[in-house]
Amino acid sequence: MSHASGKSDERALIRARRDRETTTLRLAHPAEVALAYPSPYRVGMSSLGFQTLYRLLNEQGIGTHRVFLPDVWEPLALPWPQPSRPVLSIEAERPLSSYAIIGVSVAYELELAGLIRLFEGAGIPLLAAERGPRDPIVLIGGPLTNSNPSALLPFADLLIAGEAEHLLPAAIRELQGAHGRRAAIEAAGALPNTCIGEIDRGYFAPLPPPARAPDDLLPAYSAIVTPEAELADIFLVEPERGCSRRCTFCVMRGSTAGGMRILDMERPLAVIPEYARRVGLVGAAVTDLPHLEELVAHLVESGRGVAVSSLRADRLTPRFLRDLERGGYRTITVASDGISERMRLALDRKIREQHLLRAAALIHEHGFHRMKIYQMIGAPGETDADVDELIRLALEIASIQRLTLTFSTFVAKRNTPLDGQPFLGVKEAEARLQRIRAGLRGRVEMRPQSPRWAHVEYLLAQWGPEAGYAAIRAVHDGGRYADWIRAFAATPHAPRALRYGDEDAWERRKGKAAERRGVPLPVLA
Ligand code: SF4
Structure with a gap:
């Protein structure tokens, strides 16, 4: 397919998607900020965090447009160079590279491949150290920053760790208020829970601890409902944030992620718009919510369908199951x-x-x-x-x-x-x-x-930030499992180059714990 027909196909797809969206926000406004998602539209529109940041930036008058990974670039294994596609915003059909500031939300490790494809496909210098005064300033955050965002550092001008509802608007204002690229990045990098990415080759700032959003910005909730999302036609709202439990494998565990914040039942109910026919209650530990049964019953009685993330087997009751069944489960x-x-x-x-x-x-x-x-x-x-x-x-x-x-x-x-x-x-x-x-x-x-x-x-x-370089090599080699393993084996790295949040605290408490925690990585063939 020629580039020209790829471009008109992409525009037609974007228009069809826009036509199927329901929202109370005014979408057609100018913006200098793009919010980019390194997975396709279907996935990004099911991300409550992405939707919430989009809504907040628009409500606060900063204005932002959405950009998603073109669908054809989704497969992890994909020959390089990938098929040519324009990378355009949903709202304005503008190229991603034309925005002054780009915020990217990365949910989990393997989305790094999407981030590489998105930036290279959009013609934006992939590495922060290679961007110049005319290139966009790239902010990276998202759920991955709660565990190990090191691999993102080579690509980020600025990293925002943890919950970004208050920090993303603050960082954008700092960037817009400063003169010159470096001064702008340094001003935003002085905010708490942020750090400057690898804008100087080989220099990595210590990772900041994850931020906690102020209570008054909760609950998180959808800006737009669409039948094309993975969670199709579902309005998402978060009636609690975090988890108070301590499962030892989980990044959301209470003692490191700050515990569970429970909102009164009225707060999520107050933000559900009239048009929402199905409501998804999303959160790390929704079934630990003391008034969950009441909330679900209320939604079902108002004639809405209900979906609940992460049910706990020990919290199922006959009444709850009856309402879930009435709610479409x-x-x-x-x-x-x-x-x-x-x-x-x-x-x-x-x-x-x-x-x-x-x-x-x-x-x-x-x-x-x-x-x-x-x-x-x-x-x-x-x-x-x-x-x-x-x-x-x-x-x-x-x-x-x-x-x-x-x-x-x-x-x-x-x-x-x-x-x-x-x-x-x-x-x-x-x-x-x-x-x-x-x-x-x-x-x-x-x-x-x-x-x-x-x-x-x-x-x-x-791994530390070297994983970002291994990822570039893996994507360029075709993105298959064997390509990744070869890329890691060929990339020199220093284990545990960076410490993260509570690892520092752990070390202070336990003295020699750093040695114990530095378990060597497996040798790669
Ligand atoms: S979110 Fe789930 S897995 Fe994680 S600590 Fe809570 S209960 Fe455990």
Whole structure:
């Protein structure tokens, strides 16, 4: 396809998408700021954080336009150079490179490939150190900054760590008020919870701790509803933020991420617009919300559909399930993570076998089609005995209720107690999945995520900024798993070049902990 026809296709797609959006915001306004998402429209429009920042910048008079990764650049494995596409904003159909300031939200490690494709495809110098006075200033933030944003530093002029509702507008005002590119970046970099990216080749500022948004900016909620989002036609709102629990593998755990902030029931209800027919209650620990049942009942009684993120098996009650069923639920999904009682205890995941069995019975009684349980293999200390226990329990649950198990492979994250723990290994993870598959004898549906991509995620999560350079090489080599592994092996790196947030605090408390936490990375073939 020629570039010209690619351009008219892209414009037609953008217009069709705009026509299907419902919002109370005025979208057609000029803006010098673009908010970019390194995954396609469908994914970005389901991100509550992205939607919230977009809304706040517009409400506060700064104005911003959205830009997404063109759909054809989504596959991780994609020959380089990628097919040519214009990278245009949804609101103004303007090239991304024409905006003075670009904010990028990165949700998780593997989106780095999308970020590389987006910038190179848009003709913006990829590395911060290579941008000049006429190039956009690039701010990077998003959920990934809660664990290890090191790999983002080569691409960022400015990094914003943690919740950015107050910081992004403040940083943009600093940038707009200063004279000259460097002065502007330095002024914004003086704000708390921000740091300057690698604008000087080889110099990395210490990573800041993640920010916490002021209570008066909560709840986060959608700006735009669209049938094309992954969460199609759902208005998202966050009735609580964070989690008070302490699962040792989780970046959102209370003691590092600041705990759970509960909003009165009226606050999320007050922001739901008349046009919202389905409401998604989103948050790290929504089912720990004391008034969740009441909130769901209220929404259902007002004639709306309801979706709830992250249900806990030990919090399901008959009334709650009845309302979820009235609210349009067909499958109830709960998380177990640890695959045996012993592993759940070791991970501080306070879900017991009896909770899962009782949940299955309740789900069956209320006529749901299916129960889905999230499992995570490969956490430290897991053995075949744990795998066999999972098989036994899954078969028992399947005798009560139709069951699907989803599997991820454990990835150690910075800023958690399991940071530095090794990755299980791709072959080992595949063998473990195979043992489970054989044991379940087709009586339970299995949906495993690829252990190969978990391995890449692990390397990106554990390395310092060199991971950003390895990612560029991997994307240019075609983005397949083998390309990533070769790229990491060919990239020199210093393990633990940067410390992060509570790692510093941990070290102060425990003296020699830094050594223990510096578990060497696996040698790559
Ligand atoms: S896994 Fe869930 S319950 Fe555990 S700390 Fe994370 S968000 Fe909280």
